[in-house]
Amino acid sequence: MLLAYVSVAVLTVLVIYVASRREDVRHGEVLSGGWRELRPLLVRLPVALLAAGFLAALIPERWMLMLLGDASGIVGILLASLLGAVLPGGPIVTFPLAMALASAGVGTPQLVALLTAWSVLALHRVMAFEIPMIGWAFVWRRLAVSLVLAPLAGLLAAWFLSVGR
Amino acid sequence: MMRREVHDMVKLMNQPRRTIPLIDGMTILFVIVAVVSGIALWVLHGPDRFASAVGDAGLLLLLVLPIVVMAVLMGAYVQRLVTPALARRWVGTESGFRGLLLATVAGTLTPGGPFAAFPLVVGLYHAGASLAVCVTYVTAWGVLGLQRVFVWEIAFFGVEFVLLRLLVSLPLPFIAGYLTLLLFRRRDRR
Numbered sequence: 001m002l003l004a005y006v007s008v009a010v011l012t013v014l015v016i017y018v019a020s021r022r023e024d025v026r027h028g029e030v031l032s033g034g035w036r037e038l039r040p041l042l043v044r045l046p047v048a049l050l051a052a053g054f055l056a057a058l059i060p061e062r063w064m065l066m067l068l069g070d071a072s073g074i075v076g077i078l079l080a081s082l083l084g085a086v087l088p089g090g091p092i093v094t095f096p097l098a099m100a101l102a103s104a105g106v107g108t109p110q111l112v113a114l115l116t117a118w119s120v121l122a123l124h125r126v127m128a129f130e131i132p133m134i135g136w137a138f139v140w141r142r143l144a145v146s147l148v149l150a151p152l153a154g155l156l157a158a159w160f161l162s163v164g165r
Numbered sequence: 166m167m168r169r170e171v172h173d174m175v176k177l178m179n180q181p182r183r184t185i186p187l188i189d190g191m192t193i194l195f196v197i198v199a200v201v202s203g204i205a206l207w208v209l210h211g212p213d214r215f216a217s218a219v220g221d222a223g224l225l226l227l228l229v230l231p232i233v234v235m236a237v238l239m240g241a242y243v244q245r246l247v248t249p250a251l252a253r254r255w256v257g258t259e260s261g262f263r264g265l266l267l268a269t270v271a272g273t274l275t276p277g278g279p280f281a282a283f284p285l286v287v288g289l290y291h292a293g294a295s296l297a298v299c300v301t302y303v304t305a306w307g308v309l310g311l312q313r314v315f316v317w318e319i320a321f322f323g324v325e326f327v328l329l330r331l332l333v334s335l336p337l338p339f340i341a342g343y344l345t346l347l348l349f350r351r352r353d354r355r
Contacts, residue, residue, distance in 0.1 A: 004319040008232050011315065012239040019242045034241030040187050041233060046226055047195045053222040054202035057214060089191050090278065091317040099225075099321045112330050115318075116337070119307035129279040134287055142300045145344035149304070149337045156333035 041092060048096045056100030070107035077154035080110040084117030084150060088124040108161060113154030120146045232320035240312050243276045265342040268298045272305025272338065276312040296349055301342035308334040 019025045068076045068083075087094050094115075102111050121143065130139050207215040275282050286299050294302075309331060318327050 003324045004232060007324060008235050008239070008315055008319060012235045012242075015239050015242045015246070019246060022246070025242075025245055030241045030245050031238075033244070034238050037241065038234060038237045040189075040192075041237070043187055044192050044195070045230070045233065046222070047192060047199055049222040049226050049229075050219065051195050051199035051202060053218045053225075054199060054206050057206050057210065057218045058202055091313055093191065093195065095317045095321045096225075102322070108326065108329070111322075111326075112333060115330060116308055116334065119310075119313075120304055120337075120341075122307075125279055129283055133279075133283040134290075138286075138290070138296070138299065141296060141345065141349050142303060142341075145300060145341050145348060146304065148344075149308070149341060152340070153308070153330070153333045153337060156336075157329060160329060160333060 044092045045096075048092050052096035052100040055097070056104045059104060061104055064101070065105045068101070068106040068110045070109075072107065072110060073158075074151075074155070076107060076110045077113045077151055077158070080106070080114040080154065081117040081150035084114035085121035085123055087114075087118050087122070090125075094118050109154045109158035112157040113150045116153040117150035120149050229320040233316060236312075236316035236320070240276055240316060243312065247274055247276060264295070264298050265301045265339055268294075268301040268342070269305040269309070269338040272302040272307075273309040273311055275306050275310065282306045297342045297345040300345045301338045304341040305338040308337050 019027075019030070066072065068080055072079070087097065098111065098115060098118075101114070106114070126139060126143070203215065203218075206218060272282075275285065282303070286303060289302065290296075290299050314327055314331070318330075322330075
């Protein structure tokens with residue numbers, strides 16, 4: 001956790017330093033843009049964390065371990081990929097939920113598969129943004145080639161972890 | 166027709182960023198989920214379990230919030246420094262390995278949500294980028310996108326997990342790109 005704080009802080013300072021050397025960057029404008037993005041998060045984050053915590057406490061740990069735990073193997077990776085594809089909403093919803101699942105015993109490769117499926121398939125995002133903005137002709141081809149990516153990421157993660165041990 | 170579409174998309178990209186409503190449908194849905202699941206937890210497992218879940222959520226919020234605030238600030242600066250026009254200049258019309266590599270780098274660095282990335286894809290496609298390059302770009306933005314990593318993933322899962330996930334995700338944009346070349350070569354330019 002400390003490493004997370006330090007790495008984000010260092011990069012933030014670095015980016016601000018780079019920006020401050022450019023004369024065309026107005027800091028007030030950037031800050032007000034950042035505040036516009038942060039404001040809704042301050043409402044959504046607590047709500048999402050609470051909902052994810054309650055849901056995770058309701059799901060019996062035994063089921064979670066059986067379906068998505070480390071021992072669930074390839075079946076668990078496939079299930080996690082499916083779950084990731086249908087998780088609704090953006091990062092503010094997904095990350096608290098995924099973290100609640102992780103603390104309830106979801107295995108690391110399964111978690112990698114879940115997050116990858118959510119990143120490339122996210123059906124909610126496809127319907128809300130991608131189809132209206134880019135069109136179905138592009139979207140179905142992209143989805144077709146992306147189906148294998150999440151299980152593959154999960155299997156690769158399992159392999160890396162077994163090699164590292 | 167095509168020229169007009171490109172023009173529209175360029176206009177869309179240059180628009181000031183969409184203001185995000187403070188409370189949207191998703192927020193309301195999650196309030197409902199939180200209330201219903203909170204009541205269910207209280208009834209099924211008792212007030213102690215409920216209180217500890219609330220406490221955990223509060224603690225998590227305190228841990229995560231400083232990172233989210235810093236990362237949003239960083240994201241605001243990155244969005245000012247890396248404009249869509251700049252990202253589009255990096256991605257060419259090549260669709261060989263070099264083309265896919267450039268698309269992967271551009272996707273990784275593109276800040277912002279779908280509202281920033283998808284218009285860029287439309288612009289790229291109409292500017293002559295191949296389907297494979299566009300698919301590679303979207304995949305890289307999804308699985309490697311650094312802004313999401315820094316704003317969210319590190320805060321929730323820590324550096325070690327994030328590094329593992331990024332490592333196994335490195336080949337994914339290329340796999341998606343080459344699969345596109347393999348499966349849709351003929352219809353590539355429609």
